[in-house]
Structures are given as structure tokens and as C-alpha cells.
Amino acid sequence: MPDQFSLVAAADPVAARVDVIRGHAGGQADFRTYPSAEAMFAAGKPADVVVIATQDAQHRAHAIQAMELGCDLLLEKPIAHRLDDTLAVRDAARRLGRRVVVCHVLRYTPFYARVQALLRSGAIGEIVSANFIEGVQPWHQAHSFVRGHWSVAATSSPMILAKSCHDMDLLAWLLDRPCEAISSHGALTHFTAAQAPDGAPPRCTDGCPAAATCRYDAHLYAKPEGRRWLAMVFDRAKEASDAEIFDWLRTSRWGRCAYRCDNDVVDHQVIAARFAGAVTATFTMTAFDEGRHLEIFGTEGVLRGGAFVKKQLGYDLVLTRHGWQQEPEKISVETPTQGYAGHGGGDHGLMHTLHADLTCPDPTAMRSSLEVSMQSHLMAFAAEESRRSGQTVTLAV
Ligand SMILES: NC(=O)c1ccc[n+]([C@@H]2O[C@H](COP(=O)([O-])OP(=O)(O)OC[C@H]3O[C@@H](n4cnc5c(N)ncnc54)[C@H](O)[C@@H]3O)[C@@H](O)[C@H]2O)c1
Structure with a gap:
């Protein structure tokens, strides 16, 4: 999107990856390259906006360094891999007055935008409860969470944060109220x-x-x-x-054999959550399904949708209104021009909203700001604490 952004610099210890970004910069002669984010920041403010897409455990340091140099951020999720680091990034953004867009890309998909619009229009009346499922998919689990970068919680993130902060974010956004308490169970059962x-x-x-x-x-x-x-x-x-x-x-x-790795993150986890107004939600993360599914129950109807509905029935959502003779309404969500590649169209949607988010007069209008993204992370950290302790965890609202 050269009408909105100029790519001016890139940093990565792997030179070939820097070259890929240089290629996207369109042959800009003064394009600067660095062997690390640290080297780039040592040279001064690199740009108005920095994309932080390093590993989870590096986000805190890279995000704060960039903000201290006066940059706004497009920050990959998670904000950081520990609660105290996440709070430190938020506090730095507040102190420095920086704008941070967090890559909760599902907020920008046509599918979830439609769900949100239906809920806000009162299509199912008052929301009473919800059930969300995230199927990671067995090969994806093995690739990323058994053999890969997110397999050991101590050096990366707990699974509920690494994979499911998107789902925590969707729950908070779609139910549109703060989460008050969470209990959770989960284990590593298969990849052992x-x-x-x-x-x-x-x-x-x-x-x-x-x-x-x-x-x-x-x-x-x-x-x-x-x-x-x-x-x-x-x-x-x-x-x-x-x-x-x-x-x-x-x-x-x-x-490595997928059964003989040093992985310790869970391959299945459930949470039960209470939101303000006694709205309740359950969530299942499992390695052994593929795609996301949702059911949202309201006083006037039920909204169901996601990967299973799409694959089996060919449309995206089913809206069932309570009553004796109500026919379910089948809803198809318009496919964006670029198709559903890249997180269901979310990558595309986020990038096309980024310039507006970073320049709009009122930062509270940003769809995926750091401030609104905090809720998902607080929920994920609370769920992990509950899974480990066996206790219900109350969130400070
Ligand atoms: N929003 C989403 O849905 C989504 C999807 C995938 C990944 N992610 C997140 O994006 C981030 C990156 O994920 P990935 O799969 O690309 O990981 P990756 O490990 O493939 O990429 C990280 C890159 O950082 C580079 N790097 C390492 N140290 C560096 C340093 N000091 N300075 C600059 N670069 C350095 C690495 O060489 C590598 O190219 C992670 O935080 C991940 O959780 C988000």
C-alpha cells in the first residue's frame, strides 16, 4: 500500500528475510537494513511506525525500545509472554502516549464483523451465554506447539495465550463486557x-x-x-x-519424533468464564479439531457458525429465533476480494485499517488498540493461573 506507507528499514539476523522486506520496499535506494532490532534502535528512531514480529519473549523489550524512540507500533500478539511484561508494555504506551495496534486479526474478518453486527442489532436479543471452540488441527499442534517455537511455556507463552488470545479477544469483543472470573482445566495428553x-x-x-x-x-x-x-x-x-x-x-x-520432544504446553484446555451481568461463556481449545466454531445464546435466539457449519452446510452462520414456527435463517458472509486467505481475511482487513487506526483523531476508536487488547491477555493469564492452581481466578475489573 505505497499510497499509505513507505517501507524504510528492516531488521532480522537472517539476511535473506531482510532481503524479502527490501523487495517489498520497491527498490527504495535509501532502504536501511540491520542485523537485529537492537542494532536498528541504536541508530535512532527508525520510522513513524514499527512492526514488531519477533518471538513472544522479545516483544516487551522491542516494543518498549521502539516506543521510547517515538514510534507507534503494529505489535504481533501476544503483547508479551508474561503478565508483568504485558503490563509493562501497556504502562510504557500510556506514559509515552504511543499508539499500538495489536494483531488480533480476527476482529477484522468479514465473518466476525458480521457476528458482531448481528449481536449489536439485537438479532438474538440479550446475550445470556456463549460457547466457543478452537480446533488447532493436529499437524499445526505438532508443528508449532510440540516441535516448534511455542512448545515450552517457560521460554515462550502458555498455550491459552499463544494460540487462544484471539479467542479470548473475540469473547470480550463480541460479548462486549468485562470478564469477572475464570476457571480452567487442561493437560498435555497425546504428544508425550x-x-x-x-x-x-x-x-x-x-x-x-x-x-x-x-x-x-x-x-x-x-x-x-x-x-x-x-x-x-x-x-x-x-x-x-x-x-x-x-x-x-x-x-x-x-x-524430532512428535512424541519425544521437550514440549510441555497443553494439547487441550477448557475454560468457564463469568462476564459482567452474569453472562457466561465456555471455551475449548483442542489439538484434535480444525477451525473455530461459535454458539451464542440470547433471549430471542441462537447464533451458530464457524468452520463446521461452513464445511457441512455451505454457509457461514445459522440464526435460530425462539418460537414454534421459526425457520432458521442461513447467512452467508460476503467473501472479500482477496478471498479468505490470511486468517479468514483478517490480515488483509487489519492492514487496510492500520493507517486509519494510527491517524484517527480519537485513539479510543481504534478497533484493536493495546488498551482493548489487554482484556484478552488478562483472561488468558487468569485461565493459565486457574489451570495450574485448580482455583477460580477473579479478574480485577
Ligand atoms: N496474529 C497472528 O495470528 C499471528 C500468527 C502467527 C504468529 N504470530 C506472532 O508473530 C510473532 C512472530 O511469529 P513467527 O511465526 O513469524 O516467528 P519466527 O520465529 O518465524 O519469526 C521471528 C523473526 O524474528 C527474527 N529475530 C530474532 N531475533 C531478532 C532480533 N533481535 N531482532 C530482529 N529480529 C529478530 C527471527 O530471525 C525471525 O525471522 C510471534 O510473536 C507470534 O506469536 C501472530
């Missing part, structure tokens, strides 16, 4: 050594007797669908030969 196939070695590349039937066999990374995932962690995924990929897997963390 106890579930490993007989004779499975530490690495798939060591010759596993279960390779032909194991759905997590790392050699699948060389298949077309596998390469899509591989591209997120191996820069040569597209052009590499199968042999080069297998060689890379021999030493990479993504070549």
Missing part, C-alpha cells in the same frame, strides 16, 4: 513419550518403524502441504529438493 509408537527413535530421520502410518512423520514436510508449513521455519522450503529437506530435518527440531 507414553504415546510414542513402539520402537520410535528420537528422530523420524533415524528410521522409524511407524513412519508409514504416523501422521506426524517429519518426512511429510517434503510433500506440497508439508512444505507450506516448512516455509515458516526453513527459508529454502520451496526450492529445496526432498533430499535437502531430509538432510535439514536430521538436525532440526522439526525432525
Whole structure:
């Protein structure tokens, strides 16, 4: 969107990734490159706006450094990976008067925008309760949360924050009231050594007797669908030969047996939450389904929708009004021009709203500001505390 933004600099220790961004900058002669965010910030204010897309545990330092230099931010979720770090980022933004858009991209999808409009129009009357489900998908779980960057909570984020802060954000946004209390349960059940196939070695590349039937066999990374995932962690995924990929897997963390990793984040978790006005919500995160589903129950009707409805029935939402002879209303949400690629159109929607969010006279009008995003993170941290302690956690409202 060169009419709205100029890309002026990029920082990444992997030079090839900086080159990709330079390519997007359209051959700008004075484009600056740095081997790290730290090096970029040491050179002074890099730009009016900085996109922070480093790993979760780096967000606090990178976000605060950029804001102290006078930059506004597009900040990847999570805001930070710990509660105190998240509060520190928020306090810095307040102290410095900076604008921060958090990448809760689902707020910008046509699907959730339609759900929100229906709820605000009173289509189901007063909201009484809701049930949300997030199916991570087994391969995605193995790639990111067993073998990948978000597999160990101590060095990354708890699962309910890393994957489900989007869902916490949707609940807070759609129910449109503060969360008061949360209880949660969850565990790591499947991706453990106890579930490993007989004779499975530490690495798939060591010759596993279960390779032909194991759905997590790392050699699948060389298949077309596998390469899509591989591209997120191996820069040569597209052009590499199968042999080069297998060689890379021999030493990479993504070549490890999915049952013999050092992962400790959960593969399923539930929460039960109470919101202001005694509105209640349940949420399930599971590795063993694909896509998001929602049910929202109101005094006048029920709204259901998501991946299952779309796949089975071909439309996006079903609105059932209470009453003897009410026919369910089937609702299709218009597909954006670019299709549903990129988080259901959310990546596209967020980028197209970014300039307006960063320049609108009233910062409270921003759809996904740091201030409104805090609620989702407070819910996620409370859920994790509850899961660990077994106690209901009350949120300060
Ligand atoms: N909004 C969403 O739905 C969504 C989706 C995916 C990822 N994310 C978030 O985006 C962030 C990045 O995720 P990813 O999958 O791209 O991770 P990644 O590890 O692939 O990318 C992080 C990048 O940061 C670079 N880096 C490391 N140290 C650096 C430093 N000191 N200075 C500058 N760059 C440095 C790495 O080389 C790498 O290219 C994470 O916080 C993740 O949670 C959000």
C-alpha cells in the first residue's frame, strides 16, 4: 500500500528475510537494513511506525525500545509472554502516549464483523451465554506447539495465550463486557513419550518403524502441504529438493519424533468464564479439531457458525429465533476480494485499517488498540493461573 506507507528499514539476523522486506520496499535506494532490532534502535528512531514480529519473549523489550524512540507500533500478539511484561508494555504506551495496534486479526474478518453486527442489532436479543471452540488441527499442534517455537511455556507463552488470545479477544469483543472470573482445566495428553509408537527413535530421520502410518512423520514436510508449513521455519522450503529437506530435518527440531520432544504446553484446555451481568461463556481449545466454531445464546435466539457449519452446510452462520414456527435463517458472509486467505481475511482487513487506526483523531476508536487488547491477555493469564492452581481466578475489573 505505497499510497499509505513507505517501507524504510528492516531488521532480522537472517539476511535473506531482510532481503524479502527490501523487495517489498520497491527498490527504495535509501532502504536501511540491520542485523537485529537492537542494532536498528541504536541508530535512532527508525520510522513513524514499527512492526514488531519477533518471538513472544522479545516483544516487551522491542516494543518498549521502539516506543521510547517515538514510534507507534503494529505489535504481533501476544503483547508479551508474561503478565508483568504485558503490563509493562501497556504502562510504557500510556506514559509515552504511543499508539499500538495489536494483531488480533480476527476482529477484522468479514465473518466476525458480521457476528458482531448481528449481536449489536439485537438479532438474538440479550446475550445470556456463549460457547466457543478452537480446533488447532493436529499437524499445526505438532508443528508449532510440540516441535516448534511455542512448545515450552517457560521460554515462550502458555498455550491459552499463544494460540487462544484471539479467542479470548473475540469473547470480550463480541460479548462486549468485562470478564469477572475464570476457571480452567487442561493437560498435555497425546504428544508425550507414553504415546510414542513402539520402537520410535528420537528422530523420524533415524528410521522409524511407524513412519508409514504416523501422521506426524517429519518426512511429510517434503510433500506440497508439508512444505507450506516448512516455509515458516526453513527459508529454502520451496526450492529445496526432498533430499535437502531430509538432510535439514536430521538436525532440526522439526525432525524430532512428535512424541519425544521437550514440549510441555497443553494439547487441550477448557475454560468457564463469568462476564459482567452474569453472562457466561465456555471455551475449548483442542489439538484434535480444525477451525473455530461459535454458539451464542440470547433471549430471542441462537447464533451458530464457524468452520463446521461452513464445511457441512455451505454457509457461514445459522440464526435460530425462539418460537414454534421459526425457520432458521442461513447467512452467508460476503467473501472479500482477496478471498479468505490470511486468517479468514483478517490480515488483509487489519492492514487496510492500520493507517486509519494510527491517524484517527480519537485513539479510543481504534478497533484493536493495546488498551482493548489487554482484556484478552488478562483472561488468558487468569485461565493459565486457574489451570495450574485448580482455583477460580477473579479478574480485577
Ligand atoms: N496474529 C497472528 O495470528 C499471528 C500468527 C502467527 C504468529 N504470530 C506472532 O508473530 C510473532 C512472530 O511469529 P513467527 O511465526 O513469524 O516467528 P519466527 O520465529 O518465524 O519469526 C521471528 C523473526 O524474528 C527474527 N529475530 C530474532 N531475533 C531478532 C532480533 N533481535 N531482532 C530482529 N529480529 C529478530 C527471527 O530471525 C525471525 O525471522 C510471534 O510473536 C507470534 O506469536 C501472530
